[in-house]
Amino acid sequence: MHAIAEPTRQQLIRFRGRSYVAFVFTPVVPIVSWLEEIDATLARSPGFFIGRPVVLDLAGLDLSASAIAHLVRSIEQRNIRVLGIEGVEAERLSASLPPLLTGGRNSVVQPIAAEKPGVKKPPTSLLLDSPVRSGQSIVFPDGDVTVLGAVSSGAEIVAGGSIHVYGALRGRAMAGVNGNSSARIYCQKIEAELLAIDGYYQTAEQLEDSLRSRPAQAWLDGEIMRIAPLN
Amino acid sequence: MAKVLVVTSGKGGVGKTTTTAAIGAALAQAGQKVVVVDFDVGLRNLDLVMGAERRVVFDLINVVQGIAKLPQALIRDKRLENLWLLPASQTRDKDALTEDGVARIIGELRPGFDWILCDSPAGIERGATLAMRYADEAIIVTNPEVSSVRDSDRIIGMLDSKTVKAEKGERVDKHVLITRYDPARAARGDMLGIEDVLEILATPLLGIIPESQEVLRASNIGCPVTVNNPASAPSRAYVDATRRLLGEDVAMSVPSERKGLMNLLLGRRAA
Numbered sequence: 001m002h003a004i005a006e007p008t009r010q011q012l013i014r015f016r017g018r019s020y021v022a023f024v025f026t027p028v029v030p031i032v033s034w035l036e037e038i039d040a041t042l043a044r045s046p047g048f049f050i051g052r053p054v055v056l057d058l059a060g061l062d063l064s065a066s067a068i069a070h071l072v073r074s075i076e077q078r079n080i081r082v083l084g085i086e087g088v089e090a091e092r093l094s095a096s097l098p099p100l101l102t103g104g105r106n107s108v109v110q111p112i113a114a115e116k117p118g119v120k121k122p123p124t125s126l127l128l129d130s131p132v133r134s135g136q137s138i139v140f141p142d143g144d145v146t147v148l149g150a151v152s153s154g155a156e157i158v159a160g161g162s163i164h165v166y167g168a169l170r171g172r173a174m175a176g177v178n179g180n181s182s183a184r185i186y187c188q189k190i191e192a193e194l195l196a197i198d199g200y201y202q203t204a205e206q207l208e209d210s211l212r213s214r215p216a217q218a219w220l221d222g223e224i225m226r227i228a229p230l231n
Numbered sequence: 232m233a234k235v236l237v238v239t240s241g242k243g244g245v246g247k248t249t250t251t252a253a254i255g256a257a258l259a260q261a262g263q264k265v266v267v268v269d270f271d272v273g274l275r276n277l278d279l280v281m282g283a284e285r286r287v288v289f290d291l292i293n294v295v296q297g298i299a300k301l302p303q304a305l306i307r308d309k310r311l312e313n314l315w316l317l318p319a320s321q322t323r324d325k326d327a328l329t330e331d332g333v334a335r336i337i338g339e340l341r342p343g344f345d346w347i348l349c350d351s352p353a354g355i356e357r358g359a360t361l362a363m364r365y366a367d368e369a370i371i372v373t374n375p376e377v378s379s380v381r382d383s384d385r386i387i388g389m390l391d392s393k394t395v396k397a398e399k400g401e402r403v404d405k406h407v408l409i410t411r412y413d414p415a416r417a418a419r420g421d422m423l424g425i426e427d428v429l430e431i432l433a434t435p436l437l438g439i440i441p442e443s444q445e446v447l448r449a450s451n452i453g454c455p456v457t458v459n460n461p462a463s464a465p466s467r468a469y470v471d472a473t474r475r476l477l478g479e480d481v482a483m484s485v486p487s488e489r490k491g492l493m494n495l496l497l498g499r500r501a502a
Contacts, residue, residue: 130391131433133385133387133388133391134384134388135385135388150430150431152388152431153381153384154384154385168430
């Protein structure tokens with residue numbers, strides 16, 4: 001009589017399914033010329049097979065066990081990892097070879113198109129129709145920022161392009177943040193805490209007294225920031 | 232249904248609690264049914280200024296936690312029958328406030344009152360954000376000096392982003408109330424002028440409350456300044472601000488202390 005029931009075991013091993021898409025090599029006779037073609041592909045794109053293990057489909061060939069082993073060795077010598085072999089009887093595969101795979105389905109391998117370097121996104125612009133309050137931070141790396149109102153002390157505007165403030169600029173303005181050194185900063189009343197264009201900055205202390213509280217624009221002349229009245 | 236009005240500032244010590252009590256009392260005197268709610272958990276002052284500190288049994292946190300029902304916590308003012316107070320806890324702190332609790336209390340208060348005045352604590356953290364969360368209108372109390380103006384600007388930014396109304400795309404009606412204004416010092420340039428403050432804050436002006444000893448006197452007695460001495464300059468200024476809040480068109484002016492003949496003859500009043 002069982003006085004104590006067997007406690008149910010907590011399942012420690014969980015089986016889940018996952019599918020991967022692999023390249024399939026279908027070698028043709030003569031194997032040597034097929035391997036030469038592989039070499040030609042590798043010469044054109046040396047790193048093509050890195051991270052892309054392949055499956056060998058040997059259904060169309062009748063290779064002996066040693067021939068299969070030799071083929072796999074030749075491919076691995078070329079730094080191509082073989083993930084599995086299909087289309088042969090299991091007896092011809094020794095334990096040291098990649099495993100036999102069955103049940104594969106054809107699927108389309110999406111070629112990864114290389115992004116054309118240097119294609120720039122068209123610049124856009126951000127319009128804010130209310131004042132920018134203290135503590136608010138406006139970050140817009142894609143283009144110009146226009147503010148219809150004042151930018152309060154303690155606020156900051158970070159733009160990839162130029163900054164236009166139709167009001168007093170009392171906070172921080174950083175233009176041209178993505179390396180755009182031709183960006184400018186415009187405002188109707190310059191009382192900025194900090195101005196920066198493409199990383200070159202100037203604080204309020206360095207602002208000339210004659211310019212203070214007047215409409216002004218700031219731009220970069222080499223490494224010097226020039227600030228001039230707007231009229 | 233009540234209008235929820237938050238009295239906030241960002242900076243501490245500018246006159247939020249004084250304003251909540253003064254305008255709350257002025258609204259009640261004008262016939263409105265008003266409840267003033269103290270959101271400064273842990274540093275409560277509204278009960279002192281209202282003169283109710285000896286009658287506090289249950290507070291806002293007790294109601295949030297469900298320990299007490301709202302009618303048990305509400306204290307009726309002894310002088311004005313339309314004025315009620317919901318005090319804050321002194322033993323807890325702002326972390327005891329929850330958004331759901333505040334929502335529930337505001338929801339329970341709305342049907343029975345015309346105005347719910349929320350006395351916000353200073354700062355921009357949980358207490359201040361919860362006090363403004365359900366506001367329909369806001370009074371931003373500002374002293375005419377640079378740090379107060381910058382902090383008020385920050386709070387205005389938060390009223391436009393951290394309130395339920397702002398999240399729905401509607402606007403909270405904002406008014407600036409300038410307190411502790413001294414016309415002589417402003418003329419000398421020691422204080423920011425009214426125009427400077429309004430230019431920076433870009434928000435309509437509700438009123439200008441002059442600096443006055445009456446405020447301290449009233450708070451020590453435990454009476455809102457509009458009730459203690461209605462003839463005083465700050466009291467008249469608060470009444471004008473309240474009339475503007477109710478929609479009346481009152482010309483903007485800075486009331487000055489009326490120096491009658493008896494005052495000049497008899498000198499300062501003994502406290």
